[in-house]
Amino acid sequence: MMLPEVIRDLQDRIDAVSADIERNREIQRNLEHIKAALHREINALRDPVARLPFELSSDIFIRCLPSSPTARPQEAPMLLLNICSAWKHIALDTPALWTCILIDHICTKEYVEGWATRAQGHPLSVVIRGTLDEGLVSVVQQYTEELRSLELQICGDEYASPAFITSLGPLPSLEALTICNRDGRYLIVGHSYVLAALRLAPNLTACTFLDLETHLDTDTPVDTLVLRRLRSLEFNDECQALRILEHLSLPALEALSLPMLVKVSPDSHLMSFLHRSSPPLQKLNIGYDEESDYTAMEDLLRLLPGLTQLELNWSYNDYLPSLFTTLTKSRSTFLPLLQHLKITNYTLSTAAGEVIHRALSARRTQLKSFELITTQAF
Incomplete structure (x- = not known):
């Protein structure tokens, strides 16, 4: 037999063996699948x-x-x-x-639709992270009737205008809205952006804005937006957030968080907001700026007889003893329902400590908790 014929014969035998090996591998794969299925059954x-x-x-x-x-x-x-x-x-x-869906830039339209379909019409909570294309926005629009909670996690300046949120359309069933910045940096947005978000959801009960520094822009509306069901409103940005309250009336508000330093005066936006809304406020977290008028601050608290929880971020020490003196002398007329009091960023002096002790003694049957975080003790 010639050498080329021998080589061809050997190659044919190699091909035949390779085919047998592949068939056996296929058989093994099928058997593995059958075995796995049997394991799942057992x-x-x-x-x-x-x-x-x-x-x-x-x-x-x-x-x-x-x-x-x-x-x-x-x-x-x-x-x-x-x-x-x-x-x-x-x-x-x-x-x-x-019912809880995370939507980011790697999600496909089919993926989100499939997830939402499995919820079978139950109320949805949606977290949107990153810029969405028109296809994904259209999917969210299909479920606005089921949407109960929406969190917009801002990256950079993606939502620097109200264009994105208004593209979702009306959100009549939305009860909770959170807008926050994922980058850990404050993001500057216009008041029109915040108010546009609120106008889309007339039935909101809770709203949170985190790490957003708001500013008054030319598109800010001049009329007052009334949200009759909003019970909780939280900011953690700079005092420009108070300008948003200038455009709001929240007659059902029970919890308000303004931990930034707030300048309180008789004609301040916060005071006007409280007079306009007359809310049944029970919880207040507020920062107190040294330029504030303490008398106005006391007047502000007198507007809130239903307050049960008060947290003050205090930057000016001279006013705090006056607050505790009023707590001592006016137990029935000044914050009569107060149960929880927390004060942070305060330098405690001996004289102030004595005033605080008298107030706590006078309110001992009423107060359930008192927390004082000091910067320095004398």
């Missing part, structure tokens, strides 16, 4: 969760959800789809597992 039979009533299994799965929405495959709810067929069926038939 696991499902042994699995105590699968033997529980469906309501209990669903409740257990719901308790596995992380504190914030996630789409990571190693966390619930996605993780629950990959354990066994029984767990997958339970997860897919539990709408409450799919």
Whole structure:
């Protein structure tokens, strides 16, 4: 036999063996799949969760959800789809597992639609992180009736104008709105942006603005926006946020957080807001600027007889003894329902300590907690 013929013969035999190997590999892969399926079946039979009533299994799965929405495959709810067929069926038939949606730039329209469909019309909580294309915005627009909570996590200057949030359209069912900056830096936005967000959601009950430095811009409306159901409003930016209150009336407000340093005076925006809204405020967190008028501050607190929780970030020491003196002498007329008092950033002197002690003694049957965070003790 000639050498070329021998080589061809050997190559043919190699090809035949290779084909046999590939067939055997395919058989092995099929057997592995069958084995895995059998394992899943036996696991499902042994699995105590699968033997529980469906309501209990669903409740257990719901308790596995992380504190914030996630789409990571190693966390619930996605993780629950990959354990066994029984767990997958339970997860897919539990709408409450799919009511919190994280949407970022890597999400596809089909992915978000599929997630929202699994919620089966239950109220949705949506976290939007990063810039969304028109396709994803259109998906969110499809579920505005189900949308109960919305958090916009700003990156850089992506939402520096109200264009993005207004593109979502009216949000008649929205009850909770949070706008925050993910970068850890303060982001400057116009008041028109904040007010545009609020106008979209007339039924808000809670609103939070974090790490946003607002400023008055030319598009700021001059009319007053009335939100009759808003019970909680929180800022943590600079005092320009008070200019937003100039355009708001919140007759149901129960909790207000303004931890920045606020200049209080008889004609301040905060005072005007309280007179205009007459809210049943129960919780107030406020920073007190040294340029404030203490008499006005006391007048402000007298407007809030229902206050049960007060937190003051105090930058000017001379006024605090006056506050505690009033707490001592006017127990029935000045903050009569106060139960929790916290004061931070205060330099404690011996004289002030004595005044504080007298006030606490006078209010001992009423106050449930008192916290004083000092910068220096004498």
